[in-house]
Amino acid sequence: MAFYQANWDTVKTDVQAVFDDWDFLGFVLDKKGFGAVWRKWMLGCWSSTSFSVFLNGRPRGKFKVSRGLLQGDSLSPFLFILRVDVLGRMVDKAKSVSALRGFKVGKDFVEKCQLLGINLEEDIVELRAKEIGCEVGQWPMKYLGLPLGASPHNKGFWEPVISSCAKCLDGWKCVFLSRGGRLTLIQSILSSIPVYYMSFFCIPKGVVEVLEKLIRDFLWEGADHSQSDNLVSWKEVCKSRDHGGFGIGNLDSRNNAFLMKWPWRFSLEKSSLWHRVVMSRFKVGKGDRIRFWEDIWINDAPLKLQFPDLFFISLSGNCLIKDMVVSGGKASLEILGWDLRFRRNLFKMEVTSLTQLLQSLVKFLNDFIS
Structure with a gap:
């Protein structure tokens, strides 16, 4: 992701062309092993997208969009990964046959960088930074949006997630949203904002309680901006709709589901660097x-x-x-x-x-x- 952010002006045209080619996405899904029924469902999602406007509580009319799924749709990040994965593999292949060559980094770029040491004396880090011509960074730091060097067990580590959720679930929005609208907004936030952190770190119980309180207060708050009684127990609310709940889901269970990808990848990527590090150092x-x-x-x-x-x-x-x-x-x-x-x-x-x-x-x- 950092590569695309730093070089977006260079790859923007090519990436947008790929994203507008829905036949290419169907080809990728086929090569990835997705069945014909699944590909048909996905084709229906991105080729027949339409919107309706609610008037007096009822949808009135429909209008189609020309660009398929929008950025806020929960399918968008997954389809983005499938497409960009192909580009990444093409870059790796070009690199393996020496079709790509490096370029000399300018002095202005180096001056914007920082050098941090791991288990090294400060004098050594400062000496190396002086040789390169960059600044000495401090731990903890942020890399690809995640804090490095900080403890995920501390509540302060999760403060960006809590602040973002609190901003999106601001109480004044209750005045303009029905309870069904609030539920839709809650589900949209839970499927986007905390996902990145929860995919790498185990969320503490205290943070779960804070997020659940934000969601609970936003869902049950009345139109007069005053706190109303919780009509249903939170355990029932988190259940799936098939079991009589609202389908919000449990944050702990969702976090565990995200983290289970790492044991799965660990058993498959035995030749990768991170697998060797875990096997040697941590095991x-x-x-x-x-x-x-x-x-x-x-x-x-x-x-x-x-x-x-x-x-x-x-x-x-x-x-x-x-x-x-x-x-x-x-x-x-x-x-x-x-x-x-x-x-x-x-x-x-x-x-x-x-x-x-x-x-x-x-x-x-x-x-x-x-």
Whole structure:
């Protein structure tokens, strides 16, 4: 997204041409594996969009739009991702065959940048920033609209989401909206404003309570701008319409659904950088919780199943990784060797297995470092 924001003047014409080509979107949906019925539904949404004006509580007349779905429609961001994904893949392919070349960054651009260090001394960061010609940034910072370096467990972390929702659910709007109109506005806000944050972070209970209070007060507030009684329990309101609710949904459940994409992607993107970082740093950590032979930390099976002959004669069958490390008991980049003790000398076939085990350990460290 940052790429398109920074280079919009360059790619604007091409992107708009793609967005106006609905046949292209149908082609993309087909290649992505969407069924014919689904593609037909989507075609109906973007080719037969029409609007009506409410007069005295009833829709009067219809008029069509020429550009299909509008920006506020909940389908728009998903269709945008499908289209832009094709452009991203084209750029990656062009890069792989050296069809794209870099350009020299101007001094004015560098002066607008900031350099931040992670686990580095301030003197080193300042020296590198001086060499590049940019400023030294401070944590926490914002990147692609998300705060980095701050704790998502604090309420202040979610203040932008709370402020945006409070602004959209301002009480004066109740005077001009029926209860059905308020419900529609609430559902539109919940499907847009907090989604980005909730897709990456676990929302605290205190923030959920604040957002639910905003929504609850806006929904039940009377036309005279005074607080009225809640006509239905909030638990019933959050239920789906098929179960007698208003279809608002539970924020905790919605947050969990968004976060479930990461375990799904983790199992599929095993060659990606973020997968290797999680496997090496966050799963193994200091090695004080993972058992060397019996837990899964290298490849997709415990080492005792990958090398059963070595495990059978090992003297450290239930030891942790930190107990197997030679370099002071720390499973980190300081590892100098492994303390693999056996109760007898190895046979020829077992020496071959030991060689394969050491190669797996070296490969694990190399992936961790890179």
